Amino acid sequence: MPSATAPPDADSTACVLGLEGVEALVRVLRARGRTVIGPTARDGAIVLAEIESADELPYGWGVELEAGHYRTRRRTDSAAFAHSAGPQSWKNFLHPERVRQWSADRAPDGGMTVRAERPEPTSFAFLGVRPCDLRAIRIQDRVMIGGRHKDDAYEERRTGAFLIVVECTEPGATCFCVSMGTGPAAQPGYDLALTEVVDEAGHRFLARAGTEEGTEVLAALPRRPADATTATSAREAVEDAAGRMGRTMPEVDLRALLAGTLEADRWNDVAARCLTCGNCTMACPTCFCTTSEDITDLTGDHAERWRRWESCYDLEFTHLPGGSVRGSGRSRYRQWLTHKLGTWWDQFDSSGCVGCGRCIVWCPVGIDITEEAHALHHEAQHREAPHHEALDRQAERKDETP
DSSP states (O other): OOOTTOOOOOSTTOEEEOHHHHHHHHHHHHHTTOEEEEEEEETTEEEEEEOSSGGGSOTTEEEEEETTEEEEEEOSSOOSSOSOOOSOOTHHHHSOSEEEEEEEEEOTTSOEEEEEOOOOOOOEEEEEEOHHHHHHHHHHHHHHHSSSSOOHHHHHHHHTOEEEEEOOSSOOTTOOHHHHTOOSSOOSSOSEEEEEEEETTEEEEEEEEOSHHHHHHHHTSOOEEOOHHHHHHHHHHHHHHHTTOSOOOOSSOHHHHHHTOTTOTHHHHHHHHOOOOOHHHHHOSSOOOEEEEEEEOTTSSEEEEEEEEOOTTSGGGGEETTEESOOSHHHHHHHHHHIIIIIHHHHHSSOSOOSOOHHHHTOTTOOOHHHHHHHHHHHHHHHHHHHHHHHHHHHHHHHHOO
């Protein structure tokens, strides 16, 4: 796996785009029939939405993040991508929150007409994908289309998606991608990668292609060869971001830590604060669980089935004839955290966390996944210490025996 602080590629594909190059990028992608989704400042947040022009990007906007806190703020420069992960992720487009699967109507003669929903697939271009979110997309690929049971609708959306990664140069207070090995530098899987540079030499982007289509798109844009100043500034900005992460995970085997602390006292502490609202699962770019919901009109002549996101915090998530499997908030939070950091490995051979920090920001009571991991690690060390001390004393007595 490439280093989290790996410098931008310095090969022959690297070039520099000015602001006119980014504007042309949106035009070229739209001319190719793609729906361009990118960040834009709306309603007091940086949100992902369809854009028709690069002018809609959040130039000059940044964010203030903390546990349970999110605010946009004006920057002193015109950077478009110097903000951290917002309330949405690309999951909202590749694995939508609510999708109708079929509808049925009763005919006057008593017959029934059932229509399966197969919406026309959208050819997406995602502009501004963070390296942590690129890893999240790859994780969802593994979940949705990497096994025996494929999600055909997801595969259609994902297969045609053009990914433009923008490397992180200004992490937020809740970011910990370095701990998870997912950023802030772009790793393989993108079509284009951009690194934004704003300094006395101007506002520009170091650009590299990662696929054949990325090379074709880049060739259609106004650009100039990469110069040493821009390449160095881009590399240093990414390296500096790696050293300014707002959060960290404990430097231990998280899978083993979670497996060994299932009865830790810390779970009682977090249960006293957790509202079991499910915000963390909704904001998470990798959570994938869904349920089915059937609805009818008042006459009973029309029915629909919808698939919607589900959360492991919902009592109905593991409901059996005898009741919910996890009736307490303690058990439901523990299920989420141990799956995200631990048992996800058993299912999908990776962690389910990418270090984006969204679950911290959008928790209404400010529960912090990194704080909980550190607390579990501290408790595990505290419990192990008396045992090790006893062993040491036994060894000392043995050494003293004549």
